[in-house]
Amino acid sequence: MDWPDFEDSRETKRCSMAQGGKQRGNSEKRRRILDGALRAFAKKGFYNTKVSEIASEAGVADGTIYLYFKNKDDLLISLFEDRMEWINNRLEQELECLEGGFEEKLHGFVRMHFLLVLENRDLAEFITVELRQSAKFVKEYSNPKFGAYLKILQSLIEEGQASGELRDDLDSRIMSRAIFGALDEVLLQMTLGKTKPEDVEVRTRMLSDILLHGLCKR
Amino acid sequence: MDWPDFEDSRETKRCSMAQGGKQRGNSEKRRRILDGALRAFAKKGFYNTKVSEIASEAGVADGTIYLYFKNKDDLLISLFEDRMEWINNRLEQELECLEGGFEEKLHGFVRMHFLLVLENRDLAEFITVELRQSAKFVKEYSNPKFGAYLKILQSLIEEGQASGELRDDLDSRIMSRAIFGALDEVLLQMTLGKTKPEDVEVRTRMLSDILLHGLCKR
DNA sequence: TAGGAAAATGAACGGCGATTCATTTGTCTC
DNA sequence: GAGACAAATGAATCGCCGTTCATTTTCCTA
Numbered sequence: 001m002d003w004p005d006f007e008d009s010r011e012t013k014r015c016s017m018a019q020g021g022k023q024r025g026n027s028e029k030r031r032r033i034l035d036g037a038l039r040a041f042a043k044k045g046f047y048n049t050k051v052s053e054i055a056s057e058a059g060v061a062d063g064t065i066y067l068y069f070k071n072k073d074d075l076l077i078s079l080f081e082d083r084m085e086w087i088n089n090r091l092e093q094e095l096e097c098l099e100g101g102f103e104e105k106l107h108g109f110v111r112m113h114f115l116l117v118l119e120n121r122d123l124a125e126f127i128t129v130e131l132r133q134s135a136k137f138v139k140e141y142s143n144p145k146f147g148a149y150l151k152i153l154q155s156l157i158e159e160g161q162a163s164g165e166l167r168d169d170l171d172s173r174i175m176s177r178a179i180f181g182a183l184d185e186v187l188l189q190m191t192l193g194k195t196k197p198e199d200v201e202v203r204t205r206m207l208s209d210i211l212l213h214g215l216c217k218r
Numbered sequence: 219m220d221w222p223d224f225e226d227s228r229e230t231k232r233c234s235m236a237q238g239g240k241q242r243g244n245s246e247k248r249r250r251i252l253d254g255a256l257r258a259f260a261k262k263g264f265y266n267t268k269v270s271e272i273a274s275e276a277g278v279a280d281g282t283i284y285l286y287f288k289n290k291d292d293l294l295i296s297l298f299e300d301r302m303e304w305i306n307n308r309l310e311q312e313l314e315c316l317e318g319g320f321e322e323k324l325h326g327f328v329r330m331h332f333l334l335v336l337e338n339r340d341l342a343e344f345i346t347v348e349l350r351q352s353a354k355f356v357k358e359y360s361n362p363k364f365g366a367y368l369k370i371l372q373s374l375i376e377e378g379q380a381s382g383e384l385r386d387d388l389d390s391r392i393m394s395r396a397i398f399g400a401l402d403e404v405l406l407q408m409t410l411g412k413t414k415p416e417d418v419e420v421r422t423r424m425l426s427d428i429l430l431h432g433l434c435k436r
Numbered sequence: 437t438a439g440g441a442a443a444a445t446g447a448a449c450g451g452c453g454a455t456t457c458a459t460t461t462g463t464c465t466c
Numbered sequence: 467g468a469g470a471c472a473a474a475t476g477a478a479t480c481g482c483c484g485t486t487c488a489t490t491t492t493c494c495t496a
Contacts, residue, residue: 029444045351047265051484052446061445063486072484103434132350132406133263157433166433170424174404175433178425181403182396188350189395206388207396214432215375215384215393216321247474269454270476279475281456290454 030068033058037079042122046076046130080130083123084145087116091152102160107208109156113183114190114200121191128188150176179211248286251276255297260340264294264348298348301341302363305334309370320378325426327374331401332408332418339409346406368394397429 036058040049051072055062069075091112098108117124131146153176160166186203254276258267269290273280287293309330316326335342349364371394378384404421 050482055446062484063446064444066485067443106433129350132347160433165435167435170428170433174407174421174424175428177403177407178400178428181399181401181406183399185395185399185402186392188399189392203392206392210388210393210396210432211428212432212434214428214430215324215378215388216430217383217385218436268452273476280454281476282474284455285473 029060029064033060033065033068033075034079034082036060037075038083038122038126041076041079041130042125046133076130079126080143081145083127084143084149087127088145088148088152090116091149095152095156102156102163102165103208103212105156105160106212107204109153110183110208110211111200111204114187114204117187118190118195118200124187124191128184128191131184150180153179182207182211247278247282251278251283251286251293252297252300254278255293256301256340256344259294259297259348260343264351294348297344298361299363301345302367305345306363306366306370308334309367313370313374320374320381320383321426321430323374323378324430325422327371328401328426328429329418329422332405332422335405336408336413336418342405342409346402346409349402368398371397400425400429 033054036056037049037054040054040057043049044053051065052062054075055065058065065075069078091109094112095105095108098105117127150173154172157166157170157172157175161168161170161172186207190199190203251272254274255267255272258272258275261267262271269283270280272293273283276283283293287296309327312330313323313326316323335345368391372390375384375388375390375393379386379388379390404425408417408421
């Protein structure tokens with residue numbers, strides 16, 4: 001199978017509708033499909049989910065999906081970007097509100113990452129499992145929304161370096177990936193197992209602490 | 219699709235052959251198939267690889283694959299376990315040879331993880347991408363070989379704690395996952411991009427350093 | 437309220453690809 | 467070298483599922 005080419009904009013497919021105040025119905029259906037797809041993909045994974053299952057999950061007819069998305073692959077990517085954008089927005093929003101130095105900021109970031117995603121188990125499952133799948137074709141089409149996520153983390157690190165709180169012998173690009181990897185793996189475990197709310201706090205503290213100060217005794 | 223049930227042992231399928239010194243041909247073909255599958259999966263991913271492609275990659279007929287593996291899923295799992303076992307063995311072997319305290323050991327571990335896997339690009343791609351796929355069904359069948367990998371890391375941490383070098387307020391189970399996640403994500407980036415040999419050294423140093431001492435200035 | 441266009445429907449199609457199995461090839465024994 | 471058994475082959479099968487499109491429904495406008 002070939003991955004989709006992005007010659008036509010996914011975001012605005014079928015803009016042919018009247019422009020007035022009635023975008024409502026249309027966008028809402030698109031949203032319903034994305035929501036249904038998330039639930040379905042989380043349950044069985046992309047390749048084991050039938051389009052007809054997504055449709056019934058979304059409460060629309062099979063064919064309707066093809067009015068909003070080019071094909072199943074396109075739906076996967078659209079869903080991924082949609083959710084990633086949501087995460088990025090909320091992450092940036094919350095980060096702005098955080099007072100204090102780098103330590104607080106990183107702690108806040110880790111906490112947010114966990115909370116945002118665990119807020120919705122399906123999202124957690126989808127992100128942790130399908131992201132890799134899509135990383136595979138980052139080669140051909142570099143996932144911009146995931147790139148944006150990493151950028152946020154990277155900027156955070158660079159700020160810390162600029163303010164002198166952080167060592168500056170570290171490549172922020174590599175560090176941001178390492179941090180994401182650590183969070184993501186722990187998140188995967190939380191997603192698959194039964195995580196109680198207090199576990200989130202414990203893990204947040206533990207991870208931000210070790211990232212800041214390391215495993216060694218000081 | 220349902221994931222395979224493991225009622226019949228995958229390892230020893232078709233033991234009906236004579237027991238003498240002629241296991242040779244048989245095992246060798248199994249190996250050829252596993253090798254071919256690795257190449258194929260690395261190139262296109264599990265779901266986009268046709269069984270016939272694996273067969274031609276391995277230089278056997280399509281049907282032959284079914285003499286050694288129950289089905290395509292079984293082949294995936296078998297391959298995964300085979301390679302994971304190889305990694306675990308070599309990792310343990312190398313770790314035993316390492317002198318010094320925890321710092322040296324962790325550094326060695328990180329280095330080994332990178333080198334072992336990058337020694338074979340296909341393996342790197344396969345592990346980083348397909349492991350998640352299989353983590354998905356850890357729910358139904360807990361991947362023992364990956365568990366063993368984590369155990370090695372976990373023991374390393376616990377040793378460090380016992381000897382007093384490491385903080386003991388850290389859960390070694392969670393830490394081992396976090397470390398694996400960080401390594402794996404950085405490895406993914408290395409796999410997809412073009413990594414020069416010296417990059418491996420840089421990243422090894424950077425990662426073991428940050429894991430030991432954290433991002434903060436001391 | 438008629439007419440027409442956009443949106444939605446879901447039954448049917450068509451291609452694909454995992455798996456099977458009748459046949460061939462190889463190997464060992466007497 | 468013939469018989470018997472194991473191993474390998476690959477063409478044919480068959481069920482599945484992504485996608486299409488003829489038809490129906492909805493919704494607007496005059």
